[in-house]
Every structure is written in C-alpha cells, then in structure tokens.
Amino acid sequence: MTHTLLNLSEISDFDDEADVVVIGYGMAGACAALEARRSGGDVLVVERASAGGGSSAVSSGLFYLGGGTDVQKSAGYDDNAENMYRFMTASMGMEKAGHIRRYCDDNVAHFNWLEAQGVPFERSYYPDKAVFLLSTEGLMSTGNEKVWPYRDIATPAPRGHQVQMAGESPGARAMESLLARCEEEGIRTSYDSVATALIRDDDGAIVGVAIRQTGHNKYYRARRGVLLATGGFGMNKAMLAEYFPDLPDTAEPLGTPYTDGSGIMLGMAAGASTSGMDGMIATASIYPPGQLIKGIIVNTLGRRFVAEDSYHGRTASFIMEQPGQRAFLIVDADIFAYPEITTANHELVDGFDTIEEMEERLGMPVGSLVQTVKDYSHYAAQGCDPLLKKHPDWLKPLDQGPWAAFDISYNRSNYLYITLGGLQTTRDAQVMNDKGAVIPGLYAAGACSAHIPHCGKSYASGMSLGPGSYFGRVAGRVMMGNAAPLSENGA
Ligand SMILES: Cc1cc2nc3c(=O)[nH]c(=O)nc-3n(C[C@H](O)[C@H](O)[C@H](O)COP(=O)(O)OP(=O)(O)OC[C@H]3O[C@@H](n4cnc5c(N)ncnc54)[C@H](O)[C@@H]3O)c2cc1C
Known part of the structure; x- marks a missing residue:
C-alpha cells in the first residue's frame, strides 16, 4: 500500500466530516x-479491521503506572511522582524529559481515570520475577528499578499494573471497557476502512483523510485535526530491513497483521520527522524461574556483559551487541532449572563436570570462563559483584557442580519484539516536522509515535499501554482546545 499526501484542492466532495478524526x-x-x-467534539474513528482493539487487545495488559497509585499503596509501596520521574529520566534519558514530567505528574490521576472507565486492577502484588502473569495480581515489578545504578538514583517501586483478567491477553479486558464507553458516548466509527492519505490545505494544515473502503475511495474532513494511532511497524518487512539490518530470521514481531507502520508512513508523507526508528524491545527471558537470575550470562569470550537481574528486554539488548549475537546462561547444580518461557526456545547445551570442559565445548578462549566463574563466585561469597553490581538478592557462588549451559543467543533462541520508534511528537501529542515545528492539525499517540524509552535497555513492560493511553487522552483534549494538564482538571 502506498501512502501519499493529497491537497485539499484535489478533493471535490467530502463523504463525512467530524471535529476530530482518529485513525x-x-x-x-x-x-x-x-x-x-467529552470535550464536546464530534469524533469519527477510522479503523481498518472490522472492530476496535488492535494489538492492545491481544497484549498482556500491563500498564507502567506509579507515583503512588492505590494498587501500589495497598501493596505497601510508597512511590511518588518525583521518584518515578527520577527513575524514568535516569534509565530512559532526558530526550523526552518533558513527556516524562507530564506523565509522572498525572500518573495517579491517569490510573484513577482508567479505573473509572471500567478497566479493573486487583489490589494484590506478585512478588516473584515474571514477564507476564496468567493470574490476576494487579501489581508486579516490570522494569530496571532495582538494577544498578537506578536503585541508587530512585527508590525502587514496582510499577507494572496488570489489568485484572486471568490468561494471556488481559489487554482484551481493558479494550472491552474502553470501546464500550466509546460506543455509549456516541463516538462514530468507520470500520473496514484503511487510511491511505492525509489531506493538507494551502496553509500546510492537515484537514482530513482519504480512506479505502470495500473497493471505494472516501474522504473525511477533520475540522480540528487528525490523530494517527495506528500502532508500530513490526509487520512491515521493508521497514524492518531498513531500520534493523541485523535482525536474525529467528526473531519474531508481536502484534496484529495491521501493525505495519502505515500511520508512520502517512505522517512521513506529510513531512513528519521520526525518532528512535532503530529501537526495539525484544524478549526471550531467562526468568521465570527467578533462581536462574543467580546464574551468569557470558558471551563467546567467556565474559559477563550484563547484570543478570536486569529487566529481560535490557538483557536482550545487550545480547544483541555481543560478538555473533551469541550468549550463554551458566548455572550450577544448586540453581539448575529449565527456563519456563518455552517459546523462548533456549537450548540446554549440556551438563559438565568441570568449567574447563564447558569452556572448551562452548569454544571460548582457554581459561576465560574459568576465570569469570572464579571471580564471580569469589565476590558472590562476600555478597557483592564489583563488575556489574548485580543486586545481592541474586548473588551466590557458582560452586556446586555439575554445571550447565543454556544457549540464549539472539540468533538462535526465539526472541519476540515490538518496535519503539515512530513519529516525533511534542508533549501535547502534536506531530513535528524535521525542523522541529508542529504540523498544524496532525497528532500522534501510541506505538506509531516514538516511545519514551527508545531501546530495550531502558524499556519497562507497560511503557506502551501506559503512555499510549495517557498521550492519547492528551491528544483528544488538545485537539478540542483543552490543553490543561489532566491532574489540574481533576481527571
Ligand atoms: C502479545 C503482546 C503483548 C503485549 N503486552 C504488552 C503489555 O503488557 N504492556 C504494554 O505496554 N505493551 C504490550 N504490548 C505492546 C502493545 O500492545 C502495543 O504497543 C500497543 O497496544 C499499541 O497500542 P496502539 O493504540 O498504539 O496501537 P494498536 O492497539 O495496535 O491499534 C492500532 C489500530 O490501528 C489500526 N490501523 C493500522 N493502520 C491503519 C490504517 N492505515 N487505517 C486504519 N486503521 C489502521 C489497526 O487495525 C489497529 O486496530 C504487547 C504486544 C503484544 C502483541
């Protein structure tokens, strides 16, 4: 599908119009x-599928929220907006400090808003290490909060808020409530409609959208603006080849088939700039079970390169950078277990009576792994990790043979990923051009706009649905001329 830009003068007649057109x-x-x-607008949603939901409805339903939500409080965690801001700017960088500030300041209000729409969060806490839950606990740790150096910069607090639904896709429960609210409140829809072009007036403002619907072209006028909310680009092979030339064949995108970057291309055709397009969060976690975090991860040189207690997406990012994209998880008999996420397909290489034998079988330089295990165990016995500062909770000497190695290479195991790059936006969700100026009438939110974390090293689960829902709200308000921060409006 090609995505173009049309001039208003090319459109003789509009088929429909609304204050706000959401794609x-x-x-x-x-x-x-x-x-x-709710700000008084007539809203028309254009959706390519026959119903709403998108990737959000097949997601694990984790929202990254904090600052002292009721779920955090009931689990005994004392978080606040400043603490959350400190962690996010330290781990995700200052590039989007304005977005982070607004997000953190409004986070409790945003959590309350989600609940008020009928998105349920149980008052319960899951204390172990997991990637997603099949049970209904409302809170778990989903980021690098306890990882050095962040634990010294901000007080660690769990912020992964899971929608209350057992099973693999609690995101469906969230979308069910939100879509029901939309219907009740008179939001109009145009299903089976693919947006193919934005329409621009002589002043450079975006004033509508062209769609293709059951073999016909249609044109919708947007009196106050168009919002692109079309998701990421993991299913677009050409974009993947351009932005991720080293992507192995074994890596698989997550999402629906329509996660193909069409909104990003629509924006680019209208002169929008993009950011972080080479960013992804990939995952093939070694945990659960948590005991495997007490092992070490090494590259083909027999060297450690990432603190093993890192968030699984951070670990994956570091593995991608190793020679040949290869890495091994080494455990001793004390902590041996198979990784529970079987889709990751981490292969047990073998068990070994000595580290020397393991080192030889893995083709590592003579003495390299032996030295690494010796040094690590020496310091672990004293409760410290001078090299990578893994948290003491996860330290133990690897001194109980036999030992085992799992091959967790990026190009052999099965890493699943979502893309993080997208259209460059202001903290009011306005799309920017390559000169940093706002394109009037054009807004973007969710996974087609650049995420706050621009790579897996700084991602935390919930950083798509959390900011996507929040900046979607911001866009809806700003488009209707209501720019006040949400918290000041008592949202
Ligand atoms: C299995 C899985 C688990 C995940 N778990 C989590 C999680 O727990 N927490 C988290 O934060 N993130 C998670 N993610 C990522 C997250 O789900 C997505 O990044 C997020 O849902 C994107 O939301 P969105 O509103 O931007 O886009 P989507 O929910 O993908 O919605 C985009 C919509 O736009 C439509 N569309 C696309 N192009 C067009 C077009 N040209 N014209 C008209 N309509 C169009 C699509 O059909 C779709 O309905 C997960 C993803 C998957 C696949």
Missing part, C-alpha cells in the same frame, strides 16, 4: 476519542 481504534485511539468527545 486506529486501539488503546491510544480509544482514549483519544473519549477525551475529544
């Missing part, structure tokens, strides 16, 4: 539509 009915689109409607 894409996932998390970001639904939240934007609700806010624009």
Whole structure:
C-alpha cells in the first residue's frame, strides 16, 4: 500500500466530516476519542479491521503506572511522582524529559481515570520475577528499578499494573471497557476502512483523510485535526530491513497483521520527522524461574556483559551487541532449572563436570570462563559483584557442580519484539516536522509515535499501554482546545 499526501484542492466532495478524526481504534485511539468527545467534539474513528482493539487487545495488559497509585499503596509501596520521574529520566534519558514530567505528574490521576472507565486492577502484588502473569495480581515489578545504578538514583517501586483478567491477553479486558464507553458516548466509527492519505490545505494544515473502503475511495474532513494511532511497524518487512539490518530470521514481531507502520508512513508523507526508528524491545527471558537470575550470562569470550537481574528486554539488548549475537546462561547444580518461557526456545547445551570442559565445548578462549566463574563466585561469597553490581538478592557462588549451559543467543533462541520508534511528537501529542515545528492539525499517540524509552535497555513492560493511553487522552483534549494538564482538571 502506498501512502501519499493529497491537497485539499484535489478533493471535490467530502463523504463525512467530524471535529476530530482518529485513525486506529486501539488503546491510544480509544482514549483519544473519549477525551475529544467529552470535550464536546464530534469524533469519527477510522479503523481498518472490522472492530476496535488492535494489538492492545491481544497484549498482556500491563500498564507502567506509579507515583503512588492505590494498587501500589495497598501493596505497601510508597512511590511518588518525583521518584518515578527520577527513575524514568535516569534509565530512559532526558530526550523526552518533558513527556516524562507530564506523565509522572498525572500518573495517579491517569490510573484513577482508567479505573473509572471500567478497566479493573486487583489490589494484590506478585512478588516473584515474571514477564507476564496468567493470574490476576494487579501489581508486579516490570522494569530496571532495582538494577544498578537506578536503585541508587530512585527508590525502587514496582510499577507494572496488570489489568485484572486471568490468561494471556488481559489487554482484551481493558479494550472491552474502553470501546464500550466509546460506543455509549456516541463516538462514530468507520470500520473496514484503511487510511491511505492525509489531506493538507494551502496553509500546510492537515484537514482530513482519504480512506479505502470495500473497493471505494472516501474522504473525511477533520475540522480540528487528525490523530494517527495506528500502532508500530513490526509487520512491515521493508521497514524492518531498513531500520534493523541485523535482525536474525529467528526473531519474531508481536502484534496484529495491521501493525505495519502505515500511520508512520502517512505522517512521513506529510513531512513528519521520526525518532528512535532503530529501537526495539525484544524478549526471550531467562526468568521465570527467578533462581536462574543467580546464574551468569557470558558471551563467546567467556565474559559477563550484563547484570543478570536486569529487566529481560535490557538483557536482550545487550545480547544483541555481543560478538555473533551469541550468549550463554551458566548455572550450577544448586540453581539448575529449565527456563519456563518455552517459546523462548533456549537450548540446554549440556551438563559438565568441570568449567574447563564447558569452556572448551562452548569454544571460548582457554581459561576465560574459568576465570569469570572464579571471580564471580569469589565476590558472590562476600555478597557483592564489583563488575556489574548485580543486586545481592541474586548473588551466590557458582560452586556446586555439575554445571550447565543454556544457549540464549539472539540468533538462535526465539526472541519476540515490538518496535519503539515512530513519529516525533511534542508533549501535547502534536506531530513535528524535521525542523522541529508542529504540523498544524496532525497528532500522534501510541506505538506509531516514538516511545519514551527508545531501546530495550531502558524499556519497562507497560511503557506502551501506559503512555499510549495517557498521550492519547492528551491528544483528544488538545485537539478540542483543552490543553490543561489532566491532574489540574481533576481527571
Ligand atoms: C502479545 C503482546 C503483548 C503485549 N503486552 C504488552 C503489555 O503488557 N504492556 C504494554 O505496554 N505493551 C504490550 N504490548 C505492546 C502493545 O500492545 C502495543 O504497543 C500497543 O497496544 C499499541 O497500542 P496502539 O493504540 O498504539 O496501537 P494498536 O492497539 O495496535 O491499534 C492500532 C489500530 O490501528 C489500526 N490501523 C493500522 N493502520 C491503519 C490504517 N492505515 N487505517 C486504519 N486503521 C489502521 C489497526 O487495525 C489497529 O486496530 C504487547 C504486544 C503484544 C502483541
């Protein structure tokens, strides 16, 4: 599909018009539509599928939220906006400090808003290490908060808020509530409609969208603006080849088939700039079970390169950078277990009576792994890790043979990923051009806009649905001329 830009003068007649036209009915689109409607707008949502939901509805339903939500409080965690801001800017960088500030300041209000829409979060805490839950606990740790150096910069607090639904896709429960609200409140929809071009007036403002619907072209006018909320680009082979030339064949994108970057291309055709397009969060976690974190991860040189207690996406990012994209998890008999996420396909290389034998079998330089295990165990016995500062909770000498190695290489195991790059936006969700100026009438939110974390090293689970829902809301308000921060409006 090609994505173009049309001039208003080329359109003789519009088929429909609304104050706000939202393209894409996932998390970001639904939240934007609700806010624009509640600000008095007539809202029309254009959705390519026959129903709303998008990737949001097949997701694990984790929202990265904090600052002292009721779920955090009931689990006994004392978080606040400043603490959350310190962690996020330290781990995700200052590039989007404005977005982070606004997100953190409004986070408790945003959590309350989600609950008020009927998105349920159980008051319960899952204390172990997991990637996603099949049970209904409302809170777990999903980021690098306890990882050095962040634990010294901000007080660690769990911020992964899981929607209350057992099973693999609690995101469906969240979308069910939000879409029901949209319908109740009179948000109009145009399903089976693919947006193919934005429409620009002589002043350079985006004033509508062209769609293709059951073999016909249609044109919708947007009196106050168009919001792109079309998701990421993991299913677009050409974009993947351009932005991830080293992507191995074994890596697989997560999402629906429509996660193909069409909104990003629509924006680019209108002169939008992009950011972080080479960023992804990939995952093939070694945990659960948590005991495997007490092992060490080494490259083909027999060297450690990432603190093993890192968030699984951070570990994956470091593995991608190793020679040949290869890495091994080494454990002793004390902590041996198979990784529980079987889709990751981490292969047990073998068990070994000595580290020397293991080192030889893995083709590592003579003495390299032996020295690494010796040094690590020496310091672990004293409760410290001078090299990578793994948290003492996860330290133990690897001194109980036999030993085992799992091959967790990026190009052999099965890493699943989502893309993080997208359209460059202001903290008011306005799309920017390559000179840093706002393109009037064009907004973006969710996974088609650049995520706050621009790579897996700084990602935390929930950093798509959390900011996607929040900045969707911001867009809906701003488009209707209501720019006040959410918390000041008592949201
Ligand atoms: C299995 C899985 C688990 C995940 N778990 C989590 C999690 O727990 N927490 C988290 O934060 N993130 C998670 N993610 C990522 C997260 O789900 C997505 O990044 C997020 O849902 C994106 O939301 P969105 O509103 O931007 O886009 P989407 O929810 O993908 O919605 C985009 C919509 O736009 C439509 N569309 C696309 N192009 C067009 C077009 N040209 N015209 C009209 N309509 C169009 C699509 O059909 C779709 O309905 C997960 C993803 C997957 C696949």
